[in-house]
Amino acid sequence: MKPSHKACSMGIVLIAGMVAQTPALKQGIAVAMPVASHAAEVRAADSPNAVVVAITANGSTFVGAARTELASLHRLTAPTVYVKADAQAQYQALLAVLDALRGKSVVLLSAPLKTTANQVYAWPYGTKLTISR
Numbered sequence: 109m110k111p112s113h114k115a116c117s118m119g120i121v122l123i124a125g126m127v128a129q130t131p132a133l134k135q136g137i138a139v140a141m142p143v144a145s146h147a148a149e150v151r152a153a154d155s156p157n158a159v160v161v162a163i164t165a166n167g168s169t170f171v172g173a174a175r176t177e178l179a180s181l182h183r184l185t186a187p188t189v190y191v192k193a194d195a196q197a198q199y200q201a202l203l204a205v206l207d208a209l210r211g212k213s214v215v216l217l218s219a220p221l222k223t224t225a226n227q228v229y230a231w232p233y234g235t236k237l238t239i240s241r
Contacts, residue, residue, distance in 0.1 A: 137162040137170045139194035144218040147233035152188070153217060154232060159186035160217075163205055165196035181208035190234065192217040211241040 139162055152158060161181065162170045169176055171184070181189075189212050193202045206214065215234040 135173050136160050137164060137173060139164055139192055140196070141192055141217060141219040142195040143221055144216075144233070144235060145221060147218045147220075147235050149220075149231045150190070150215055150217065150234040151231050153190040153215065153234060157186075158190055159184055159188075160190045160192060161205055161209075163191070163193040163197045163201050165194040167198055167201040169201075169205060178204055178208045181205065182210075184209070184212065188213045188215060190215050190217055190232075192232075206237070206239055210239055212239065214239055 153160065160172060161176075161184075164170070169178060169181075171181075189209055191202075191205060191209070191214055193205075193216075214237045216237055217232050217234040220230045220233045
């Protein structure tokens with residue numbers, strides 16, 4: 109095999125490997141999350157079984173892609189609930205969600221500190237919270 113063919117084959121394998129490592133995007137509501145310098149990478153938030161509660165800029169609450177009422181959040185049975193809020197959401201909306209999740213393990217998601225220009229995907233970042241009953 110000619111060197112140019114070998115390099116081309118290796119490039120295809122390398123690209124295929126990169127695509128295989130990029131997770132499938134989970135269906136949900138997109139929000140512009142604030143950055144937290146103390147947050148850590150939380151890959152579990154992108155798992156297919158992760159329960160993600162989103163708070164939009166106008167204060168609407170969603171579980172996955174389904175709009176929900178605060179009163180129904182206490183019925184979530186996942187061991188950990190991931191909460192993401194738009195940076196423009198009112199603080200009271202976030203506190204209301206956290207109050208509804210009393211007694212559950214909660215990870216508050218945030219945007220990563222920075223992403224590189226050639227980075228295709230950034231894993232979610234978050235801070236684990238302890239919410240007493």
